[in-house]
Amino acid sequence: MNWKPAPYPWPDGHRAGACFTVDVDATAPWLWQHRTGLPRGIAALEHRQYGRRRGLPRLIEMLGRLDLRATFFVPGVVAEEHPGLLPGLVERGHEVALHGYYHELVSETTDAQFTESLEASIALFEAQIGARPAGFRSPAWEMTPHMLAELRRFALWDSSLMGHDHPYRLDGVTEVPVRWENDDAIFFKFLGPGDNPPHSETEVGARWTREAAAQVRDGGLFMLTVHDWISGRAARVDMLEDLLVPLCQAESIWTATCGEIAAHHQSVTGFEYHARPIVPINERTGHG
Template sequence: MDVTGKPHEWDEKTWRGLVGQVRAGRNLLPDRWPGGARCAVALSFDSDHETNELRDGGASIGRLSWGEYGARRGIPRIRRVLDRHGVKASFFVPAVAALLHPEEQRSLAEQGHEIALHGWIHERNTDVPPQAERELMLRAADVLENITGQRPVGMRTPSWDYSPATLKIARELGLEYDSSLFADDDPYEILDAGEETGIVELPVEWIRDDAVYFMMNRFGAQRPYTAPTDVLDIFRREFDGARNEGGLFLLTMHPHITGYRSRIFILDELLDHIRSTGDCWIATHAEIARYCAEQAGLKGRT
């Protein structure tokens, strides 16, 4: 919606309109998880690779090589940990990263992991005109389907950046879920200007994202400041809280951040802790979204 004037000058229709564009609808936390599990665990990896530099119009060979590290070393280490624990995860992949590393996506999909939408070149949706955003999302879905043989059913917007057009494009694509918003700890239905959409939101949070603890840009203000052991403690406490409440624990990690020798233990030890409980359901985002939708009798809408 078009907004003019300064915020303190807005009338009630304006500020209510802004707040009401995309809103949390009914809670979709099921009465029980599959097999009587106490909570659900959704592990996600944003395979940004070289697109973090490319989307900013950057040409730094050093930062491009950092993205390549995610594919070259980060993904193999993550896969070994997931294999060791026998669990499946969701990988959110910009289309350009998928085109640069198609075999990575193909082999992950063949192994039973989910490959989901994460933009075209990790663009910020609020910087892209609505028609261009639509074209990029549709083209990205086609790329992932062509590479993996499976049409993506969910998305995570790059940098969790949501434009006024994003939800409508997701509805046009017929997506089953989104994982970019923050309105709850547990799954809920997204409302589009008050209208039920049938799309399940699997909420994210910066607390449960490795990037805020480890990102580094020596030409900017970003500096790593958190010890890996402290990050493990935060993630473990978030999981324990979700399990105590019978809810959803959703974790976001990046291959070019967590995939280092001194950090990969976070994922390994966290999975040791989760699996030691013996009562948690670890599944892909798509599986969890479908289960929540089925339990709530939610039907997709266009």
């Protein structure tokens, strides 16, 4: 048992990495949820429309002030309905990557549907930005062996799993890991009575500041995930800016897009794992 793993080799003498990502889910999860028929109410839809109308521009302005390039994961249907979105993000120096076509939940789709959605999303990105996307993030961060095989087939990196503090390779796919605790949805997503009240920006900012400091100390990757319609509100963007400014200024931290981090990982050896090395209990012969 190796109790003290080798430190991760960040480039250019950096001690740690930081990455800011926006999942531009917009109306896609709502469309998927109501795929067999739209509900009478439009409140949740309006809530989500806020992201593209106001939240996303506010996040883009904030990133511009920090001169920070981010990775935006965009479902196909969102790009299709807003054809200026992907080119506009790329023009500002940001990276765009795949996030399902209708933000299909893995638990509600077949392998064949996943492949169809992936191929359609890639074709749409190619048509809109003239280049093949290099990365993928799974809606709701679920993954299957079939999905990993398809990501390998298209040479895509992934950013959906939580198996390490820094980039690693899973069944040959480069993984730029995420964390639920560094996702705004679990703290701020509130769609009405019955949902937990949103946490305060002050509390979440303090928590993420501490997470970032601990990850930097341990030489890991501080990966933050926000959503256009959730974190694009004024006070939340203020909080994000306060959090990100010192990370951008620290010379010891490499702030980079997911794609840059994945590309760097191509030259790193080790940190290779397999998704299913284990035998289920019902196929084992006995204890020990």
